[in-house]
Amino acid sequence: MLDRLLAESLRARDLAHAPYSKYRVGVAILDEQGRIHVGANMENASFPQGWCAEPSALTAMIMAGGKRAVAALVTGPGPDIITPCGGCRQKLREFSVPEELVIIAGDPGGIRQRWTLAELLPLSFGPDHLKF
Ligand code: THU
Secondary structure (H helix, E strand, O other), X not given: OHHHHHHXXXXXXXXXXXXXXXXXXXXXXXXXXXXXXXXXXXXXXXXXXXXXXXXHHHHHHHHOOOOOEEEEEEEOOOOOOOOOOHHHHHHHHHOOOOOOOEEXXXXXXXXXXXXXXXXXXXXXXXXXXXXX
């Protein structure tokens, strides 16, 4: 499964639209039904209008009927390890159980490191906070 997630993440990364930063990012999300959804960063000539790879993949998951991300394999250009930005951690939080979701960092050389979302976003604010 990890091999498939890495291949799909790298495939998405190749489809990124990153002509400005040249920093291509791909994400492959495994949902609670065992299905894979991909996305890439989409930059824009009006720079602030661009968005990250994670919301692209999350949107694909939700549109396909997925409810919960259980793994997200993020690939960047390397050699530095890519970690999801702060805003993306919060977006992933919306559709996951933080102790369950495994975030895996990779690059064309393979898998580099992994964490749970709870490790990357401790004491997070989430949907349960609004159930009062
Ligand atoms: N980027 C992502 O797609 N995900 C992240 O978590 C970090 C940053 C993108 C945004 C921008 O297109 C490029 O990487 C450089 O910041």
